[in-house]
Amino acid sequence: MALVAGSYERFIWGFSLKTLTSATDPSSEALSLAPLFSYPAHTGPVRCVAAAPRAGLAASGGADDSVRLYDLPNAADLGPLFDPPAAVSALAFYSRGPVPRNLLAACDDGSLLLYDADGFALLASLRAFPRREAAEGLAVHPSGRVALAVGRAGALAMVNLVRGRRSFSCRLERPASAVAYAQDGSGGDRFVLTAEEKVTVHDSEDARIIHELDCGKRVLAxxxxxxxxxxxxxxxxxxxxxDLSSGKVSSRIEGAHATRVKGIVAFDNCKNGSELSNLIASASSDGVIRVWDVRTMGNERSTPLAEVNTKARLTCLAGTSLKFLQLDLHSALAKYSVDFVLIM
Known part of the structure; x- marks a missing residue:
C-alpha cells in the first residue's frame, strides 16, 4: 500500500509499506514505510490530498490555486492543473471498480470542479454554495451520482453529478469541517459530519441525525x-x-501521537482477507506517520507496526493499496465503459 502526505512547507511525500524479512531469521517479518518521493509540489501550503483506491493515482490541492497529480507506481509528479479559480480546500476521487473515473476539487470561492480522470479535462465548474462561501470538506457517494460539500460558514450542499448542478443546500447549526459517506454494521447508507469536538451520523436519505458522537476534543481527522x-x-x-450502529466507542489508542492527529487512512479497500485490510495509518502535526493493526487497538499499549518522521508540519494524509498498482488501466476502462454515470 502507499501513503501520500502534504505539509505547510509546500512539500508532498509518498511512502510505500514494505515487508522486511530478517537475514538471520527468515520467519521473522517487519513492516517499513519506504520513501517513494518527496517534492516541493506547491508554492503555498498543501491543504488536501486524495488517492484513487486501487489505481496508483494521487492528487494534491494547495493554497496556490492549483491541483497536482502523481503516479505512485513510477513515483512521478505528473504536473499541475491550473483550472482552480481559488485555493483548493478538498479533493475526492470517484472510482468505478479499480478505475478512477472522476476527480472533484472544492475551492475557497465556493466552486466545485469536475475532471475526467482519463486526461483530466475539466468537465464542469459548479457553484456549490450560493454566496461564494469557501468550501471546507467534500465527499462523493459510492454510486457516483451525488456529492456532499460543507462550507466554512456552515453551509451543507448536495450536488447532482449526473446533471451537473446543485440540488440542495441548507445551513447547519454549527459549521462542519469535514464530511464523508459511510455504512453502518448492517449496511445502512450514512454520511458523517464533524464540527469541533462533535461528529454526527446522518441517514443519507433524509439527513436525520442518527447518532451524535462526543469526542471530547476537536476532531481534525x-x-x-x-x-x-x-x-x-x-x-x-x-x-x-x-461503532456506527450503536454510536459507542469500541476501542481506542491513547497517545497515538505526541501532537495533534491531522490525518487517518483506513485500508479497507484491499482484497478481502488480506492482512492489509486490518491496517490503518495516522499522521500528526509534528511530521510523524504511523501504521497500526486495528486488531491490537484497545490493548494497554498499542505499538505501531511502522513509523516514519517527515520532520515537517503535516496537514493531510491519503492512502491507496499498492497490490493493485500494476493494473492494466486500458483493459479496465473497456470493462467499465458501459457504466459511466458522471458527466462525460
Whole structure:
C-alpha cells in the first residue's frame, strides 16, 4: 500500500509499506514505510490530498490555486492543473471498480470542479454554495451520482453529478469541517459530519441525525471503514474507533501521537482477507506517520507496526493499496465503459 502526505512547507511525500524479512531469521517479518518521493509540489501550503483506491493515482490541492497529480507506481509528479479559480480546500476521487473515473476539487470561492480522470479535462465548474462561501470538506457517494460539500460558514450542499448542478443546500447549526459517506454494521447508507469536538451520523436519505458522537476534543481527522466503524483523531492525540450502529466507542489508542492527529487512512479497500485490510495509518502535526493493526487497538499499549518522521508540519494524509498498482488501466476502462454515470 502507499501513503501520500502534504505539509505547510509546500512539500508532498509518498511512502510505500514494505515487508522486511530478517537475514538471520527468515520467519521473522517487519513492516517499513519506504520513501517513494518527496517534492516541493506547491508554492503555498498543501491543504488536501486524495488517492484513487486501487489505481496508483494521487492528487494534491494547495493554497496556490492549483491541483497536482502523481503516479505512485513510477513515483512521478505528473504536473499541475491550473483550472482552480481559488485555493483548493478538498479533493475526492470517484472510482468505478479499480478505475478512477472522476476527480472533484472544492475551492475557497465556493466552486466545485469536475475532471475526467482519463486526461483530466475539466468537465464542469459548479457553484456549490450560493454566496461564494469557501468550501471546507467534500465527499462523493459510492454510486457516483451525488456529492456532499460543507462550507466554512456552515453551509451543507448536495450536488447532482449526473446533471451537473446543485440540488440542495441548507445551513447547519454549527459549521462542519469535514464530511464523508459511510455504512453502518448492517449496511445502512450514512454520511458523517464533524464540527469541533462533535461528529454526527446522518441517514443519507433524509439527513436525520442518527447518532451524535462526543469526542471530547476537536476532531481534525476521521476515516470511515467498510466494517461499520469510524476512526477519529484530533487534538486529543489519540485514535478512537466508533461503532456506527450503536454510536459507542469500541476501542481506542491513547497517545497515538505526541501532537495533534491531522490525518487517518483506513485500508479497507484491499482484497478481502488480506492482512492489509486490518491496517490503518495516522499522521500528526509534528511530521510523524504511523501504521497500526486495528486488531491490537484497545490493548494497554498499542505499538505501531511502522513509523516514519517527515520532520515537517503535516496537514493531510491519503492512502491507496499498492497490490493493485500494476493494473492494466486500458483493459479496465473497456470493462467499465458501459457504466459511466458522471458527466462525460
Amino acid at each position: 476521521f476515516a470511515p471503514a467498510k466494517s461499520g466503524v469510524l476512526y477519529t483523531g484530533g487534538e486529543d492525540r489519540g485514535i478512537a474507533v466508533w
